[in-house]
Amino acid sequence: MKLFTTALTTTLAATALFSSAAYADGEKIAVFTKNLTNPYFQMVRLGADNAAKTMNAVTQNYVPTKPDSIPEQMSQIEDVAVKKPNAIVFIPVDYKAMATGVAKLNAANIPVVNITDRSESGKFVSFIGTDDYSLGLETGRFMLKTMGGKGNVVILEGVKASLSNVDRVRGFKKALDENPGVKLIAQQPANYQRLQALQVMENLMQTFPQIDGVLAGNDAMATGVIEAMDAANRKALVIGINGSKEAIDAIKAGKMLASGDPGGFEQGCLGTMVAIRELRKLPVPKEILFPAFVIHKGNYQAFDIAADKRVCPKYEDLVKK
């Protein structure tokens, strides 16, 4: 297993080196993401690669083969502390458990930019992220407004104990509080999984003859909900969160109302830019929080391009955001 991890990391590294052989003198930036399965982190890696390429630097990806594995990220940190890349763009697999890992990076004197999930402790050049609360709030508000402030709504939760779920659901609830005409008829867990969301929705439809809107904690669950509704010939407004390609296609087809975009690509871009600027002694912000952006029928075109064709916005524009 360990052998396989190393093999994979080496392959990734080899690809990264190969694709940017022309910039062999550039800064080496190690990019830590949580897993290879969630499209969000794929967007982060693409953003980081694109930013590095335009700034003549090289990225090297560190991704646990077992998704979100704490021991694997820990051993990757130990690797990096020895290999000493010039800087690190870092997403902790667990915002609490990786504290000792971050301490090791700090002790090795490598500058670290923390993105997406804020680490509980450690020294960072900057933090760049978006907050899940406002993603839930803004996407929820958009749906409730479209419903005209009345009707029956269901919330599908993600993994119960996860930070993102707590904040997204809190955002949904706040939006519901602002719309007293809307009734929350059920709030059930589906663990961010599409099949579970499908089954939970099939079950809920048995009890509730009238469901007007569904607030799903991510796009995969929203897709499951839409499948369940379609199969039963029923209609409801559905929103998800992540701004995935799948969601954008569903919005285009009129099946999904909206998706909250946490800006994985932009976070990858800006995180890498900040890391390189820090190395080049250019001024960097201490913290950037992207505002929640809701993708819907009226604005999806800007996102409807292949992920590997996307280009990072200018640094100035990202910081202004």
Next chain:
Amino acid sequence: MKSTLRIAALAAELKTIGYRLAAALAICVVLTFLSDAFLTTNNLMNVLRQASLLFLLASGLTLVILTAGLDLSVGANIGLSACIAASIMKLTGSALLGAACGVGIGLTIGLANGLLVALMRMPPFIATYGMLWVVHGITYWFMAGTTLYGFPPAFRALGSGYFLGVPIPVYLMFVFLTLGAFFSQRTTYGQEIYAIGANREAARLSGVPIVKRLILVYAVSGAMAGLASLVFLARMNSAEGDIGEAFTLPAIAAALIGGTSLFGGIGTVSGTLVGALILTLVLNGMNLLTIDASWQPLVTGVIVLLAVFFDTLTRRGEEARK
């Protein structure tokens, strides 16, 4: 001698299923009182359809467990089979070719497990645990964080279609229940599988081709995972790298709740159906009653424990008397 043993074993198994079936019915009775929506044709079809995917996966696994083996790679197998089948379908537009590749990949993974366990004599837990990671690794590399979606309507009927008001996956479930029950109870192969699990040395001495039979059960388990992956694809209309992870433990649990023993030699495919139904009923009930998300894991755990409680109790009583 051998046949009287078989009859005694069969009687014990029927008793075990009886207890599990009673547990499933008890859950149904309670839910009927608590929710008006439970005892309706719609909801019962809904429960059967939801149980079908879990049963397809767990039925092959049951044969493996009967030989005192284990297949931890079934979840990972669903993930890779689904992703390969999906990409072949997207690439060629042919549902048949995609489906064949899905089952083929499942079968190949199963065969590899069988070779590791039977020929290399690796402990099944380790062999299939290793396979789990190899398969996950290939899937994540292959998918690279993308999602595949949108398949031909003809293929989608396999998961979301109906025939005479009954969902297609439910027919599949009963077809494979019949096949599985016939294969394990009425054929020499089936008897040999039980014999290997009950006492491998005795089975070897009485001429059972152990290596061949072990390879067979792991191959069947793999192929069933491949088939389950097709039902998943057809039902969800989408696939991503991590879809399989949530399946492994529930599939093992369905077999064990259904009365199959991890030590081998005891259990039935029909018991596994009851196990899958119990697990599905628990989720259905919690959703119908909209039980708070925080309490759902606890409720699931307590019901699973209660479902096997009385059976274990009576068995202990019998053993004490011996």
